[in-house]
Amino acid sequence: MWTQAGDDLLLSVxxxxxxxxxxxxxxxxxxxxxxxLAARVRAVPEKGRANxxxxxxLSKRLDWPKGAILLESGDTNRLKRLRIIGGGDALARLTALIEHWVDKT
Incomplete structure (x- = not known):
């Protein structure tokens, strides 16, 4: 679901x-x-709107700059890999949030 890659955090959604x-x-x-990790958005999957x-x-919920969250793969697929730049520095806080989200059903 998430892994650390140097100073960044990779998230599978x-x-x-x-x-x-x-x-x-x-x-x-x-x-x-x-x-x-499961996520839902209102935007339609046209011209990158859903991405x-x-x-x-994610930026809002993680309190992280939008410019520091990059789509690594899955541009036209439901399965996305995102890179949270500098996430390694705040690993404990970010992973606690992610684990909380996973526990929600």
Whole structure:
């Protein structure tokens, strides 16, 4: 679901665009056993709108600058990998938030 990469944090997210509300919570396991954080955004998956909404939502919930959250992969896929630049410095705080979200069902 998340790993540390140097000073950054890599986060795996399964995004549901076009949702009735924006939220982060719960987890999802793929066919290979990999864990993904579940997220929902109102934005539709057109022209990067859902990806931008996901980054904005994470930025707000993590209290992290939007410019420091990058989409590494999954541009047109529900399964996204995001890089939180400098997240390693705040690893304990960020991972506590992520673990709290995973525990939500």
């Amino acid at each position: 399964r995004l549901t665009p076009g949702s009735a509300k924006e939220e982060i919570g719960g987890g999802w396991t793929d066919a290979h056993g990999a864990q993904w 931008a909404a996901l980054i904005a939502l």
